[in-house]
Amino acid sequence: xxxxxxxxxxxxxxxxxxxxxxxxxxxxxxxxxxxxxxxxxxxxxxxxxxxxxxxxxxxxxxxxxxxxxxxxxxxxxxxxxxxxxxxxxxxxxxxxxxxxxxxxxxxxxxxxxxxxxxxxxxxxxxxxxxxxxxxxxxxxxxxxxxxxxxxxxxxxxxxxxxxxxxxxxxxxxxxxxxxxxxxxxxxxxxxxxxxxxxxxxxxxxxxxxxxxxxxxxxxxxxxxxxxxxxxxxxxxxxxxxxxxxxxxxxxxxxxxxxxxxxxxxxxxxxxxxxxxxxxxxxxxxxxxxxxxxxxxxxxxxxxxxxxxxxxxxxxxxxxxxxxxxxxxxxxxxxxxxx
Amino acid sequence: xxxxxxxxxxxxxxxxxxxxxxxxxxxxxxxxxxxxxxxxxxxxxxxxxxxxxxxxxxxxxxxxxxxxxxxxxxxxxxxxxxxxxxxxxxxxxxxxxxxxxxxxxxxxxxxxxxxxxxxxxxxxxxxxxxxxxxxxxxxxxxxxxxxxxxxxxxxxxxxxxxxxxxxxxxxxxxxxxxxxxxxxxxxxxxxxxxxxxxxxxxxxxxxxxxxxxxxxxxxxxxxxxxxxxxxxxxxxxxxxxxxxxxxxxxxxxxxxxxxxxxxxxxxxxxxxxxxxxxxxxxxxxxxxxxxxxxxxxxxxxxxxxxxxxxxxxxxxxxxxxxxxxxxxxxxxxxxxxxxxxxxxxxxxxxxxxxxxxxxxxxxxxxxxxxxxxxxxxxxxxxxxxxx
Ligand SMILES: Cc1cc2nc3c(=O)[nH]c(=O)nc-3n(C[C@H](O)[C@H](O)[C@H](O)COP(=O)(O)OP(=O)(O)OC[C@H]3O[C@@H](n4cnc5c(N)ncnc54)[C@H](O)[C@@H]3O)c2cc1C
Numbered sequence: 001x002x003x004x005x006x007x008x009x010x011x012x013x014x015x016x017x018x019x020x021x022x023x024x025x026x027x028x029x030x031x032x033x034x035x036x037x038x039x040x041x042x043x044x045x046x047x048x049x050x051x052x053x054x055x056x057x058x059x060x061x062x063x064x065x066x067x068x069x070x071x072x073x074x075x076x077x078x079x080x081x082x083x084x085x086x087x088x089x090x091x092x093x094x095x096x097x098x099x100x101x102x103x104x105x106x107x108x109x110x111x112x113x114x115x116x117x118x119x120x121x122x123x124x125x126x127x128x129x130x131x132x133x134x135x136x137x138x139x140x141x142x143x144x145x146x147x148x149x150x151x152x153x154x155x156x157x158x159x160x161x162x163x164x165x166x167x168x169x170x171x172x173x174x175x176x177x178x179x180x181x182x183x184x185x186x187x188x189x190x191x192x193x194x195x196x197x198x199x200x201x202x203x204x205x206x207x208x209x210x211x212x213x214x215x216x217x218x219x220x221x222x223x224x225x226x227x228x229x230x231x232x233x234x235x236x237x238x239x240x241x242x243x244x245x246x247x248x249x250x251x252x253x254x255x256x257x258x259x260x261x262x263x264x265x266x267x268x269x270x271x272x273x274x275x276x277x278x279x280x281x282x283x284x285x286x287x288x289x290x291x292x293x294x295x296x297x298x299x300x301x302x303x304x305x306x307x308x309x310x311x312x313x314x315x316x317x318x319x320x321x322x323x324x325x326x327x328x329x330x331x332x333x334x335x336x337x338x
Numbered sequence: 339x340x341x342x343x344x345x346x347x348x349x350x351x352x353x354x355x356x357x358x359x360x361x362x363x364x365x366x367x368x369x370x371x372x373x374x375x376x377x378x379x380x381x382x383x384x385x386x387x388x389x390x391x392x393x394x395x396x397x398x399x400x401x402x403x404x405x406x407x408x409x410x411x412x413x414x415x416x417x418x419x420x421x422x423x424x425x426x427x428x429x430x431x432x433x434x435x436x437x438x439x440x441x442x443x444x445x446x447x448x449x450x451x452x453x454x455x456x457x458x459x460x461x462x463x464x465x466x467x468x469x470x471x472x473x474x475x476x477x478x479x480x481x482x483x484x485x486x487x488x489x490x491x492x493x494x495x496x497x498x499x500x501x502x503x504x505x506x507x508x509x510x511x512x513x514x515x516x517x518x519x520x521x522x523x524x525x526x527x528x529x530x531x532x533x534x535x536x537x538x539x540x541x542x543x544x545x546x547x548x549x550x551x552x553x554x555x556x557x558x559x560x561x562x563x564x565x566x567x568x569x570x571x572x573x574x575x576x577x578x579x580x581x582x583x584x585x586x587x588x589x590x591x592x593x594x595x596x597x598x599x600x601x602x603x604x605x606x607x608x609x610x611x612x613x614x615x616x617x618x619x620x621x622x623x624x625x626x627x628x629x630x631x632x633x634x635x636x637x638x639x640x641x642x643x644x645x646x647x648x649x650x651x652x653x654x655x656x657x658x659x660x661x662x663x664x665x666x667x668x669x670x671x672x673x674x675x676x677x678x679x680x681x682x683x684x685x686x687x688x689x690x691x692x693x694x695x696x697x698x699x700x701x702x703x704x705x706x707x708x709x710x711x712x713x714x715x716x717x718x719x720x721x722x723x724x725x
Contacts, residue, residue: 006339006340006644006647006648007339007340007341007637007640007641007643007644007645008339008641008644008645008648009339010339013339077339216719220719220720220721223721224720224721224722231722232721232722234715234721234722234724235721235722235723235724236724237708237711237712237715237724239721240711240712240715240716240719240721240724241708241711241712241715243714243715243719243721244662244710244711244712244714244715244719245662245711247659247714247718247719248659248662248663248714251638251656251659252631252634252635252638252659252663253634254641255634255637255638255640255641256630256633256634256637258339258637258641259341259633259637259640261339262339262340262341263341267629267633268633270626270630271629271630271633271634274627274630275630275631275634320623322626322630323622323623323624323626323627323630324622324623324626325626326625326626326627326629326630327607327622327623327625327626327629328626329626329629330603330604330607330625330626330629331604331607331608331611331616
């Protein structure tokens with residue numbers, strides 16, 4: 001008989017992931033990343049519109065848009081695989097918000113599918129999270145407790161304060177306290193804000209996973225090449241064990257990120273965000289340690305992974321919210337993540 | 339990626355569930371942990387029930403007397419039996435998960451006919467005589483010797499940490515059949531034998547664990563005679579046979595316990611609600627985090643099992659990744675439990691206190707966490723051989 005629970009990727013999914021990796025290696029190689037972070041402070045992090053369009057043309061924002069609406073008509077698992085690659089390459093930009101906007105209707109969302117429009121996000125629930133890439137954006141996807149609204153970015157910029165972002169490739173703005181908005185959700189649409197938040201958390205987790213896996217590779221490569229005491233440092237057990245724990249973190253979060261993409265369950269998504277955040281942040285730290293003094297330099301990419309991981313960990317479902325969601329699942333009879 | 343089950347698999351699950359609902363009430367009361375004959379009878383009785391219902395050796399190949407089930411069906415079986423609170427494999431562990439699969443893969447037709455059916459019926463219990471006082475993590479440096487005398491091996495030495503030795507009929511025994519020297523490195527001179535536990539010269543001395551009970555034992559082997567026909571695999575090729583054994587151990591051995599972790603966590607949450615500890619946000623969030631860990635362990639298991647299914651049933655290296663995380667989470671779970679239960683955590687009469695104590699063995703037994711990390715670093719990540 002055919003066994004079903006087949007958690008492995010299909011051939012199409014593998015091809016999609018390989019295609020995305022190839023595109024990013026070509027269009028956003030390490031030199032490009034370095035140009036972004038080494039550029040002058042004012043303009044350096046400005047979004048590359050040509051690249052954005054190319055991402056759009058490659059279908060990154062259209063993956064989940066139905067074919068009838070000009071999209072690719074795939075699902076969350078495929079989007080997760082593509083976003084994992086984006087995280088691996090440290091691709092900057094409000095990728096998640098633009099992807100979500102591509103699935104919405106309205107004039108401001110119009111060019112999001114093709115990558116003509118850059119959309120960033122403002123989550124008005126919970127803690128005040130800075131808005132990324134606001135100055136480069138055309139529109140802001142504002143999520144209230146139930147309201148979902150697209151606002152011209154210019155309107156938000158006026159009342160916002162730029163801050164010196166810890167991540168050199170992710171400019172951040174602090175915005176004014178949220179204004180109370182008319183609930184835009186019409187009949188039958190009340191669940192949309194919650195759904196968008198969950199999808200945003202999952203796609204963010206996917207990027208964290210990509211970063212966490214990439215830092216395992218960086219650490220292992222370095223441990224094989226760097227010699228001390230007459231042998232590669234990777235032959236020292238203290239270094240080996242750091243690397244092994246990095247893999248355990250990355251693979252544990254991979255299993256739950258992929259599962260959440262399939263089940264779309266709130267508990268699975270909370271677990272995915274929690275563990276992927278942790279994997280990205282801790283793997284970057286351990287990777288830095290494996291690199292020794294080199295790890296503390298601007299020149300090594302490790303700090304970029306760590307800083308981006310910090311930014312993403314604060315976005316959408318942060319640790320406290322995810323843990324509360326999961327705790328609630330333990331005492332409700334409705335949900336079980338097993 | 340597809341986490342849905344086929345109709346056949348759903349069907350299998352429902353039949354199993356129905357059978358469990360009928361079968362479990364027929365079980366006698368659980369024996370006291372110190373009552374070894376009682377435990378043996380209980381565990382073997384359960385195995386007999388499984389056998390008669392057609393669930394024995396579910397994942398074993400059909401030609402070995404098993405059911406030839408897919409890894410996914412096996413997963414469903416382990417999940418459902420644990421959910422229903424069925425007995426754990428217990429005394430059958432080594433026979434069903436270890437020695438049996440090894441004999442099925444490496445044994446002669448006579449050996450398979452002699453040893454496999456009694457394991458499946460729950461008639462014979464096996465134990466594992468690998469570790470020695472001076473050879474634990476460095477298993478290949480074992481010193482128990484077997485000297486050929488005609489058609490028997492004469493075995494002398496000692497083994498330690500042998501679980502269930504007191505009630506076992508057979509022991510999967512690793513012995514040294516060639517001395518270590520320049521031509522024969524230590525891995526090469528090892529042989530895998532099936533030793534009858536009632537043979538003259540075998541002495542078992544129970545060891546008391548930190549839980550106060552005797553779960554494992556020391557074994558002294560004084561010129562024990564084992565027929566050459568009891569050798570599985572070639573002489574001096576026992577290390578390879580052992581690697582086959584260990585891959586089974588790390589494959590699906592802990593599936594039931596992942597389900598159990600989630601159950602314990604839910605019970606803890608209920609207890610915390612009842613005793614007011616739930617209002618402590620730090621503790622509540624800690625339990626929430628453990629729920630994420632349980633979810634990851636379960637998904638990791640599904641991942642490993644579906645990989646095994648694709649590659650033809652051989653458990654992959656994912657087993658070491660899983661074991662590292664699992665053993666850690668299990669200990670963290672019981673640390674959180676102590677915080678939920680407060681003063682009750684010091685009452686050794688409570689069942690979960692025993693579980694807390696036993697959780698301490700998980701990072702040691704079946705290969706310590708340090709050894710697992712060595713395996714991950716060298717075999718999965720390809721880092722240079724270390725010291
Ligand atoms: C509950 C329980 C049941 C068991 N049941 C059985 C059984 O039925 N049959 C059987 O044969 N065995 C059994 N064992 C034995 C078990 O496999 C060994 O205890 C285990 O492999 C460790 O060996 P050891 O105890 O000799 O510790 P050691 O090898 O002496 O290790 C001591 C410490 O040193 C560390 N260490 C050792 N070598 C290295 C290294 N190269 N790098 C880094 N750190 C290292 C270890 O991680 C550990 O922390 C059981 C053990 C337990 C706890």
